[in-house]
Amino acid sequence: MKIPFARPIIGTNEISLVNKVLKSGILTHGPFSRKFEKDFANFTQIRNILAISSCTSALLTSYFLSGLDKNSEFIVPAQTHVATVHAGTFLGAKPVFVDCEKDTGNIDVDLIEKKITKKTKAITIVHYLGKPVKIDKVLKLCKKYKIKLIEDCALALGAKYKNKHVGSFGDFACFSFYPAKHIATGDGGILICKDKNDLQKAKLFKGFGVDKTFDQRKIPGEYDVLTIGLNFRMTEMQCALGVEQLKKLKLFIKKRKENFNFLKKKINNIKNINIISTHSENKFISSYYCMSILLERSLKKKRRKIIQYLNNNGIGTSIYYPKILPELKYYKKKFNINKKNLINANNISNNSICLPIGPHVSQQNLIYIAKKLEGINKI
Numbered sequence: 001m002k003i004p005f006a007r008p009i010i011g012t013n014e015i016s017l018v019n020k021v022l023k024s025g026i027l028t029h030g031p032f033s034r035k036f037e038k039d040f041a042n043f044t045q046i047r048n049i050l051a052i053s054s055c056t057s058a059l060l061t062s063y064f065l066s067g068l069d070k071n072s073e074f075i076v077p078a079q080t081h082v083a084t085v086h087a088g089t090f091l092g093a094k095p096v097f098v099d100c101e102k103d104t105g106n107i108d109v110d111l112i113e114k115k116i117t118k119k120t121k122a123i124t125i126v127h128y129l130g131k132p133v134k135i136d137k138v139l140k141l142c143k144k145y146k147i148k149l150i151e152d153c154a155l156a157l158g159a160k161y162k163n164k165h166v167g168s169f170g171d172f173a174c175f176s177f178y179p180a181k182h183i184a185t186g187d188g189g190i191l192i193c194k195d196k197n198d199l200q201k202a203k204l205f206k207g208f209g210v211d212k213t214f215d216q217r218k219i220p221g222e223y224d225v226l227t228i229g230l231n232f233r234m235t236e237m238q239c240a241l242g243v244e245q246l247k248k249l250k251l252f253i254k255k256r257k258e259n260f261n262f263l264k265k266k267i268n269n270i271k272n273i274n275i276i277s278t279h280s281e282n283k284f285i286s287s288y289y290c291m292s293i294l295l296e297r298s299l300k301k302k303r304r305k306i307i308q309y310l311n312n313n314g315i316g317t318s319i320y321y322p323k324i325l326p327e328l329k330y331y332k333k334k335f336n337i338n339k340k341n342l343i344n345a346n347n348i349s350n351n352s353i354c355l356p357i358g359p360h361v362s363q364q365n366l367i368y369i370a371k372k373l374e375g376i377n378k379i
């Protein structure tokens with residue numbers, strides 16, 4: 001059996017729509033980016049939406065518009081994808097790392113306040129593996145200290161907090177459509193700006209800072225440049241893929257949830273593993289990105305061996321994330337941060353293994369995964 005950790009589900013509708021775009025000759029600046037933004041807004045019920053080249057470029061735009069520079073700091077979870085921190089460090093700002101909760105892997109919101117200084121311009125939260133952060137507490141801090149809130153929703157499309165989609169709460173929110181994600185466009189992202197003025201600024205920043213979009217120009221090629229800006233466009237092919245993928249999103253999430261619950265039941269009693277709590281409960285509705293198991297006691301030192309055993313048996317795995325951020329070579333050298341208070345983040349980085357539960361995984365696959373997992377205590 002071969003079960004990849006993730007595999008995008010691209011159907012004939014996606015293929016024919018991308019073909020249509022290719023035949024139209026309009027490969028960028030076309031109607032599909034607007035349609036994708038509109039459909040995304042309909043799905044999430046959030047306004048001020050901008051299609052963008054990746055979650056990383058959405059994060060960079062958010063940090064730029066939050067005023068991050070070499071005199072500022074921003075607060076991030078110690079346990080996240082490097083993009084969450086790189087995008088701010090790139091602007092010269094200093095990242096301040098916060099430990100995560102032991103059970104969910106989300107940023108521990110009770111540890112944030114004491115990290116806030118006069119230099120703090122933004123707090124970034126990451127809805128880890130699809131489970132929303134305790135957003136209320138962070139919102140209160142942002143209001144009290146006049147700090148921007150940025151939601152990194154790369155793993156959380158479709159997740160809800162108090163019945164509202166994640167991405168509704170921050171001054172900025174960033175989504176990713178890299179192929180392992182809930183919908184796939186190759187690369188691609190969405191940036192949400194709470195403030196309409198920020199949306200206008202983001203549009204400028206995303207397109208070289210030019211004053212007129214392609215269809216606003218009276219004379220072709222005639223424009224002026226108002227601000228600094230880069231090229232963060234999503235192509236028409238990517239947006240067409242996104243339009244078709246969005247139609248399936250509800251179904252994809254339903255399947256992820258069913259798979260998570262099915263596998264959880266099957267492996268709940270295996271000794272020395274603990275399932276990270278990324279499922280829905282009460283006001284936290286998960287988008288079920290994957291299932292992450294934490295190795296405990298005698299299994300702790302055997303992660304590599306266990307991963308090799310699973311992979312050799314055709315089971316794809318991943319690690320979210322392989323090192324806490326201050327331990328990545330670049331950050332270690334640049335800041336040499338004391339990591340002794342990042343115990344939970346370290347534990348998850350060192351001892352977790354992520355298992356596939358995407359819509360490409362069948363119940364038969366899950367029974368097989370569970371069977372193989374039963375063998376890990378004998379490795």
Ligand SMILES: Cc1ncc(COP(=O)(O)O)c(C=O)c1O
Nearest residue numbers: 054055056081083154176177178
């Ligand atoms: C939490 C998080 N943020 C940001 C990113 C970067 O996303 P992208 O590849 O769309 O730039 C990732 C990628 O997996 C991620 O996991």
